[in-house]
Amino acid sequence: MQHICRTKEAPFLRTLAIINGKWKFRILYELACETTLRYGELKRNLAPITHKMLSDQLKDLAADDMIVRHIYPEVPPRVDYSLSPKGLTFLPIMVALCDWGKEHTAPSKT
Amino acid sequence: MQHICRTKEAPFLRTLAIINGKWKFRILYELACETTLRYGELKRNLAPITHKMLSDQLKDLAADDMIVRHIYPEVPPRVDYSLSPKGLTFLPIMVALCDWGKEHTAPSKT
DNA sequence: CTGAATCCCGTGCGATACTG
DNA sequence: CAGTATCGCACGGGATTCAG
Numbered sequence: 001m002q003h004i005c006r007t008k009e010a011p012f013l014r015t016l017a018i019i020n021g022k023w024k025f026r027i028l029y030e031l032a033c034e035t036t037l038r039y040g041e042l043k044r045n046l047a048p049i050t051h052k053m054l055s056d057q058l059k060d061l062a063a064d065d066m067i068v069r070h071i072y073p074e075v076p077p078r079v080d081y082s083l084s085p086k087g088l089t090f091l092p093i094m095v096a097l098c099d100w101g102k103e104h105t106a107p108s109k110t
Numbered sequence: 111m112q113h114i115c116r117t118k119e120a121p122f123l124r125t126l127a128i129i130n131g132k133w134k135f136r137i138l139y140e141l142a143c144e145t146t147l148r149y150g151e152l153k154r155n156l157a158p159i160t161h162k163m164l165s166d167q168l169k170d171l172a173a174d175d176m177i178v179r180h181i182y183p184e185v186p187p188r189v190d191y192s193l194s195p196k197g198l199t200f201l202p203i204m205v206a207l208c209d210w211g212k213e214h215t216a217p218s219k220t
Numbered sequence: 221c222t223g224a225a226t227c228c229c230g231t232g233c234g235a236t237a238c239t240g
Numbered sequence: 241c242a243g244t245a246t247c248g249c250a251c252g253g254g255a256t257t258c259a260g
Contacts, residue, residue, distance in 0.1 A: 003193075003201050004142040004208065010218075011211030012204075016135055018215070025126055032114040039242055050234055055243060076241045077240075083113075086214055091113050093206050094122075098114065100203060101121030104196055105128065108120075149222055160254055165223060186221045187260075 018064045019090075023049060023057045025097075028087065031067060032094055036082040066090065128174045129200075133159060133167045135207075138197065141177060142204055146192040176200065 019025060023046065030037060030045050037045070043054055058081065061067045066087040072078040083091075129135060133156065140147060140155050147155070153164050168191065171177045176197040182188040193201075 002143050002145050003198075004139065004204060006143055008205075008208035008212070009139070009143075011215060012139060012208045013211075014215035014217075015207045015211035020132065020135075022130065025130075029114065029119070029122060033112050033116055033119075035112050051243085052233065052235085056233090059243095071242090075240090077243085079242060088113075089214060090210065093203065093210060094114060095118075096203050096206060097125045098118035098122045100200065101123075101125035102118070104199055105121060105124035107124075161223085162253065162255085166253090169223095181222095184221095185260090187223085189222060 018066065021057055021060065023053060024061060025094075027054075027057060027061060028066065028083070028090065028094060031081060031083050031087070032091060036070075036080050038078065038080045042081065061087075128176065131167055131170065133163060134171060135204075137164075137167060137171060138176065138193070138200065138204060141191060141193050141197070142201060146180075146190050148188065148190045152191065171197075 019028075026046055026049075027042065030042055034041075039054075039058075042058075043049060043051070046054065058067070058069070062069050062081075065084050067081050068084045068087075070080050070082070072080075129138075136156055136159075137152065140152055144151075149164075149168075152168075153159060153161070156164065168177070168179070172179050175194055177191050178194045178197075180190050180192070182190075
């Protein structure tokens with residue numbers, strides 16, 4: 001009476017490879033909330049994330065086609081990020097994580 | 111036209127606090143597959159995880175009531191782990207991650 | 221066999237500086 | 241403003257030992 005079949009392990013590991021990383025979920029959540037955010041806005045919202053961390057993780061997510069980077073040919077430079085079509089397909093899972101937390105974890109006091 | 115409401119952020123962060131950690135998902139997956147596993151079996155299945163990592167993460171998951179530790183009063187000691195009721199409620203999300211991977215990631219070659 | 225504690229090394233990440 | 245590159249340290253986590 002197992003709950004998950006072993007044959008699903010490979011796809012599972014591939015999913016983990018994409019979303020593992022301390023900030024991946026946070027970034028995806030931000031973009032899910034705001035639809036599209038500039039680099040600086042992301043950094044502010046995710047403080048105290050560092051410059052390096054944010055750009056590294058954004059690069060990873062873009063490489064995995066979870067988010068799209070939109071570069072405006074302006075000066076000063078302006079870049080913003082939003083969920084890709086593939087990233088959008090991940091939304092139900094994000095919502096599920098929210099709902100699970102609401103159902104099964106206690107709010108912090110005060 | 112945002113996709114997720116900000117009010118869900120707190121529960122979302124609480125969920126992340128529980129399942130963030132390099133091996134948490136892997137451990138939950140193992141227990142979802144096998145229902146119940148001894149310490150040594152987990153270690154073998156998750157190789158090359160180290161002794162310290164595994165016991166630390168198991169302790170975390172047990173502290174968060176995601177898994178239950180069953181100690182047999184025997185010698186030599188025998189301990190096994192399985193999903194708690196709370197851990198079982200997380201199964202749909204695990205399945206969703208599997209399915210998402212199957213749908214949106216490419217199998218590795220060979 | 222499982223688990224706690226110690227020690228110590230490698231590297232992930234923070235800080236900083238530089239480019240466009 | 242956004243992004244890359246470099247350097248150096250802290251700390252995560254690997255190896256090992258001891259206990260029950």
